[in-house]
Amino acid sequence: MADVESTPGEGIHIEGLRKRYGRGETAVDALKGADIAVAAGEVVGLVGPSGSGKSTLLKCLGAVTEPSGGRMTLGGRVIYDEGWRIPDLRALRRDRIGFVFQAPHLIPFLNVTDNVALLPMLAGHANADARARARELLEALDVGHRAQAMPSQLSGGEQQRVAIARALVSRPPVILADEPTAPLDSERALGVIGILNRMAREYRTAVIVVTHDEKIIPTFERIYHIRDGRTHEELGEGRMST
Numbered sequence: 745m746a747d748v749e750s751t752p753g754e755g756i757h758i759e760g761l762r763k764r765y766g767r768g769e770t771a772v773d774a775l776k777g778a779d780i781a782v783a784a785g786e787v788v789g790l791v792g793p794s795g796s797g798k799s800t801l802l803k804c805l806g807a808v809t810e811p812s813g814g815r816m817t818l819g820g821r822v823i824y825d826e827g828w829r830i831p832d833l834r835a836l837r838r839d840r841i842g843f844v845f846q847a848p849h850l851i852p853f854l855n856v857t858d859n860v861a862l863l864p865m866l867a868g869h870a871n872a873d874a875r876a877r878a879r880e881l882l883e884a885l886d887v888g889h890r891a892q893a894m895p896s897q898l899s900g901g902e903q904q905r906v907a908i909a910r911a912l913v914s915r916p917p918v919i920l921a922d923e924p925t926a927p928l929d930s931e932r933a934l935g936v937i938g939i940l941n942r943m944a945r946e947y948r949t950a951v952i953v954v955t956h957d958e959k960i961i962p963t964f965e966r967i968y969h970i971r972d973g974r975t976h977e978e979l980g981e982g983r984m985s986t
């Protein structure tokens with residue numbers, strides 16, 4: 745949408761991504777060469793022990809922290825390339841990256857539709873268009889009947905679906921989900937992963953799920969393990985049924 749143009753539907757790719765915090769003797773190399781390729785429509789897992797660099801990688805992927813080196817392309821557009829970066833990372837975050845967190849973080853004084861429509865409205869889209877797009881997504885996520893409700897009137901699972909609608913509203917080429925199922929029981933956790941798989945396919949979005957959750961790890965076809973700042977790809981059990 746808005747300021748950042750790209751070819752939609754080409755996923756996210758990083759090569760040799762590095763991140764050093766600080767300098768001199770106290771410098772920490774949190775990422776030493778991370779490689780990830782997620783195609784449009786694909787959902788992958790990202791797992792790793794504490795301190796391995798997961799949060800740093802997620803922040804770089806989400807254009808929250810700039811890497812020290814390496815390359816990233818998103819939706820067919822180069823974002824970072826060995827010290828160079830696109831000028832407007834804020835517009836990129838707003839328009840081209842969807843975030844889903846452990847807690848839904850809905851705005852309590854806006855109804856469900858406006859929670860989903862808020863970002864495109866702030867980005868300058870007509871309110872009616874943004875709300876129509878929000879309602880379409882809420883329908884697709886089976887919460888269309890709650891479109892006028894306030895967040896506090898929704899169940900936890902409904903709130904998480906609204907948060908997924910909000911992440912998709914700008915049709916981002918990538919969604920970054922940080923422990924999206926941690927507080928949920930098995931059935932609800934698998935429900936959320938099922939929805940992310942369905943939405944990835946329908947909206948041609950690449951989805952990266954950072955997780956420790958043993959309930960959902962068997963659902964991934966591919967998993968990136970991060971250890972000591974480097975990624976290793978493994979085939980998962982991929983027992984997804986959506």
Ligand SMILES: Nc1ncnc2c1ncn2[C@@H]1O[C@H](COP(=O)(O)OP(=O)(O)OP(=O)(O)O)[C@@H](O)[C@H]1O
Nearest residue numbers: 765766772774792793794795796797798799800801
């Ligand atoms: N702002 C920072 N300044 C200096 N070092 C940092 C900073 N942020 C993270 N680190 C270091 O970088 C390394 C990777 O940290 P990161 O937070 O990415 O790990 P993580 O895998 O997300 O861990 P956890 O699962 O415990 O959150 C760690 O050694 C950490 O101490």
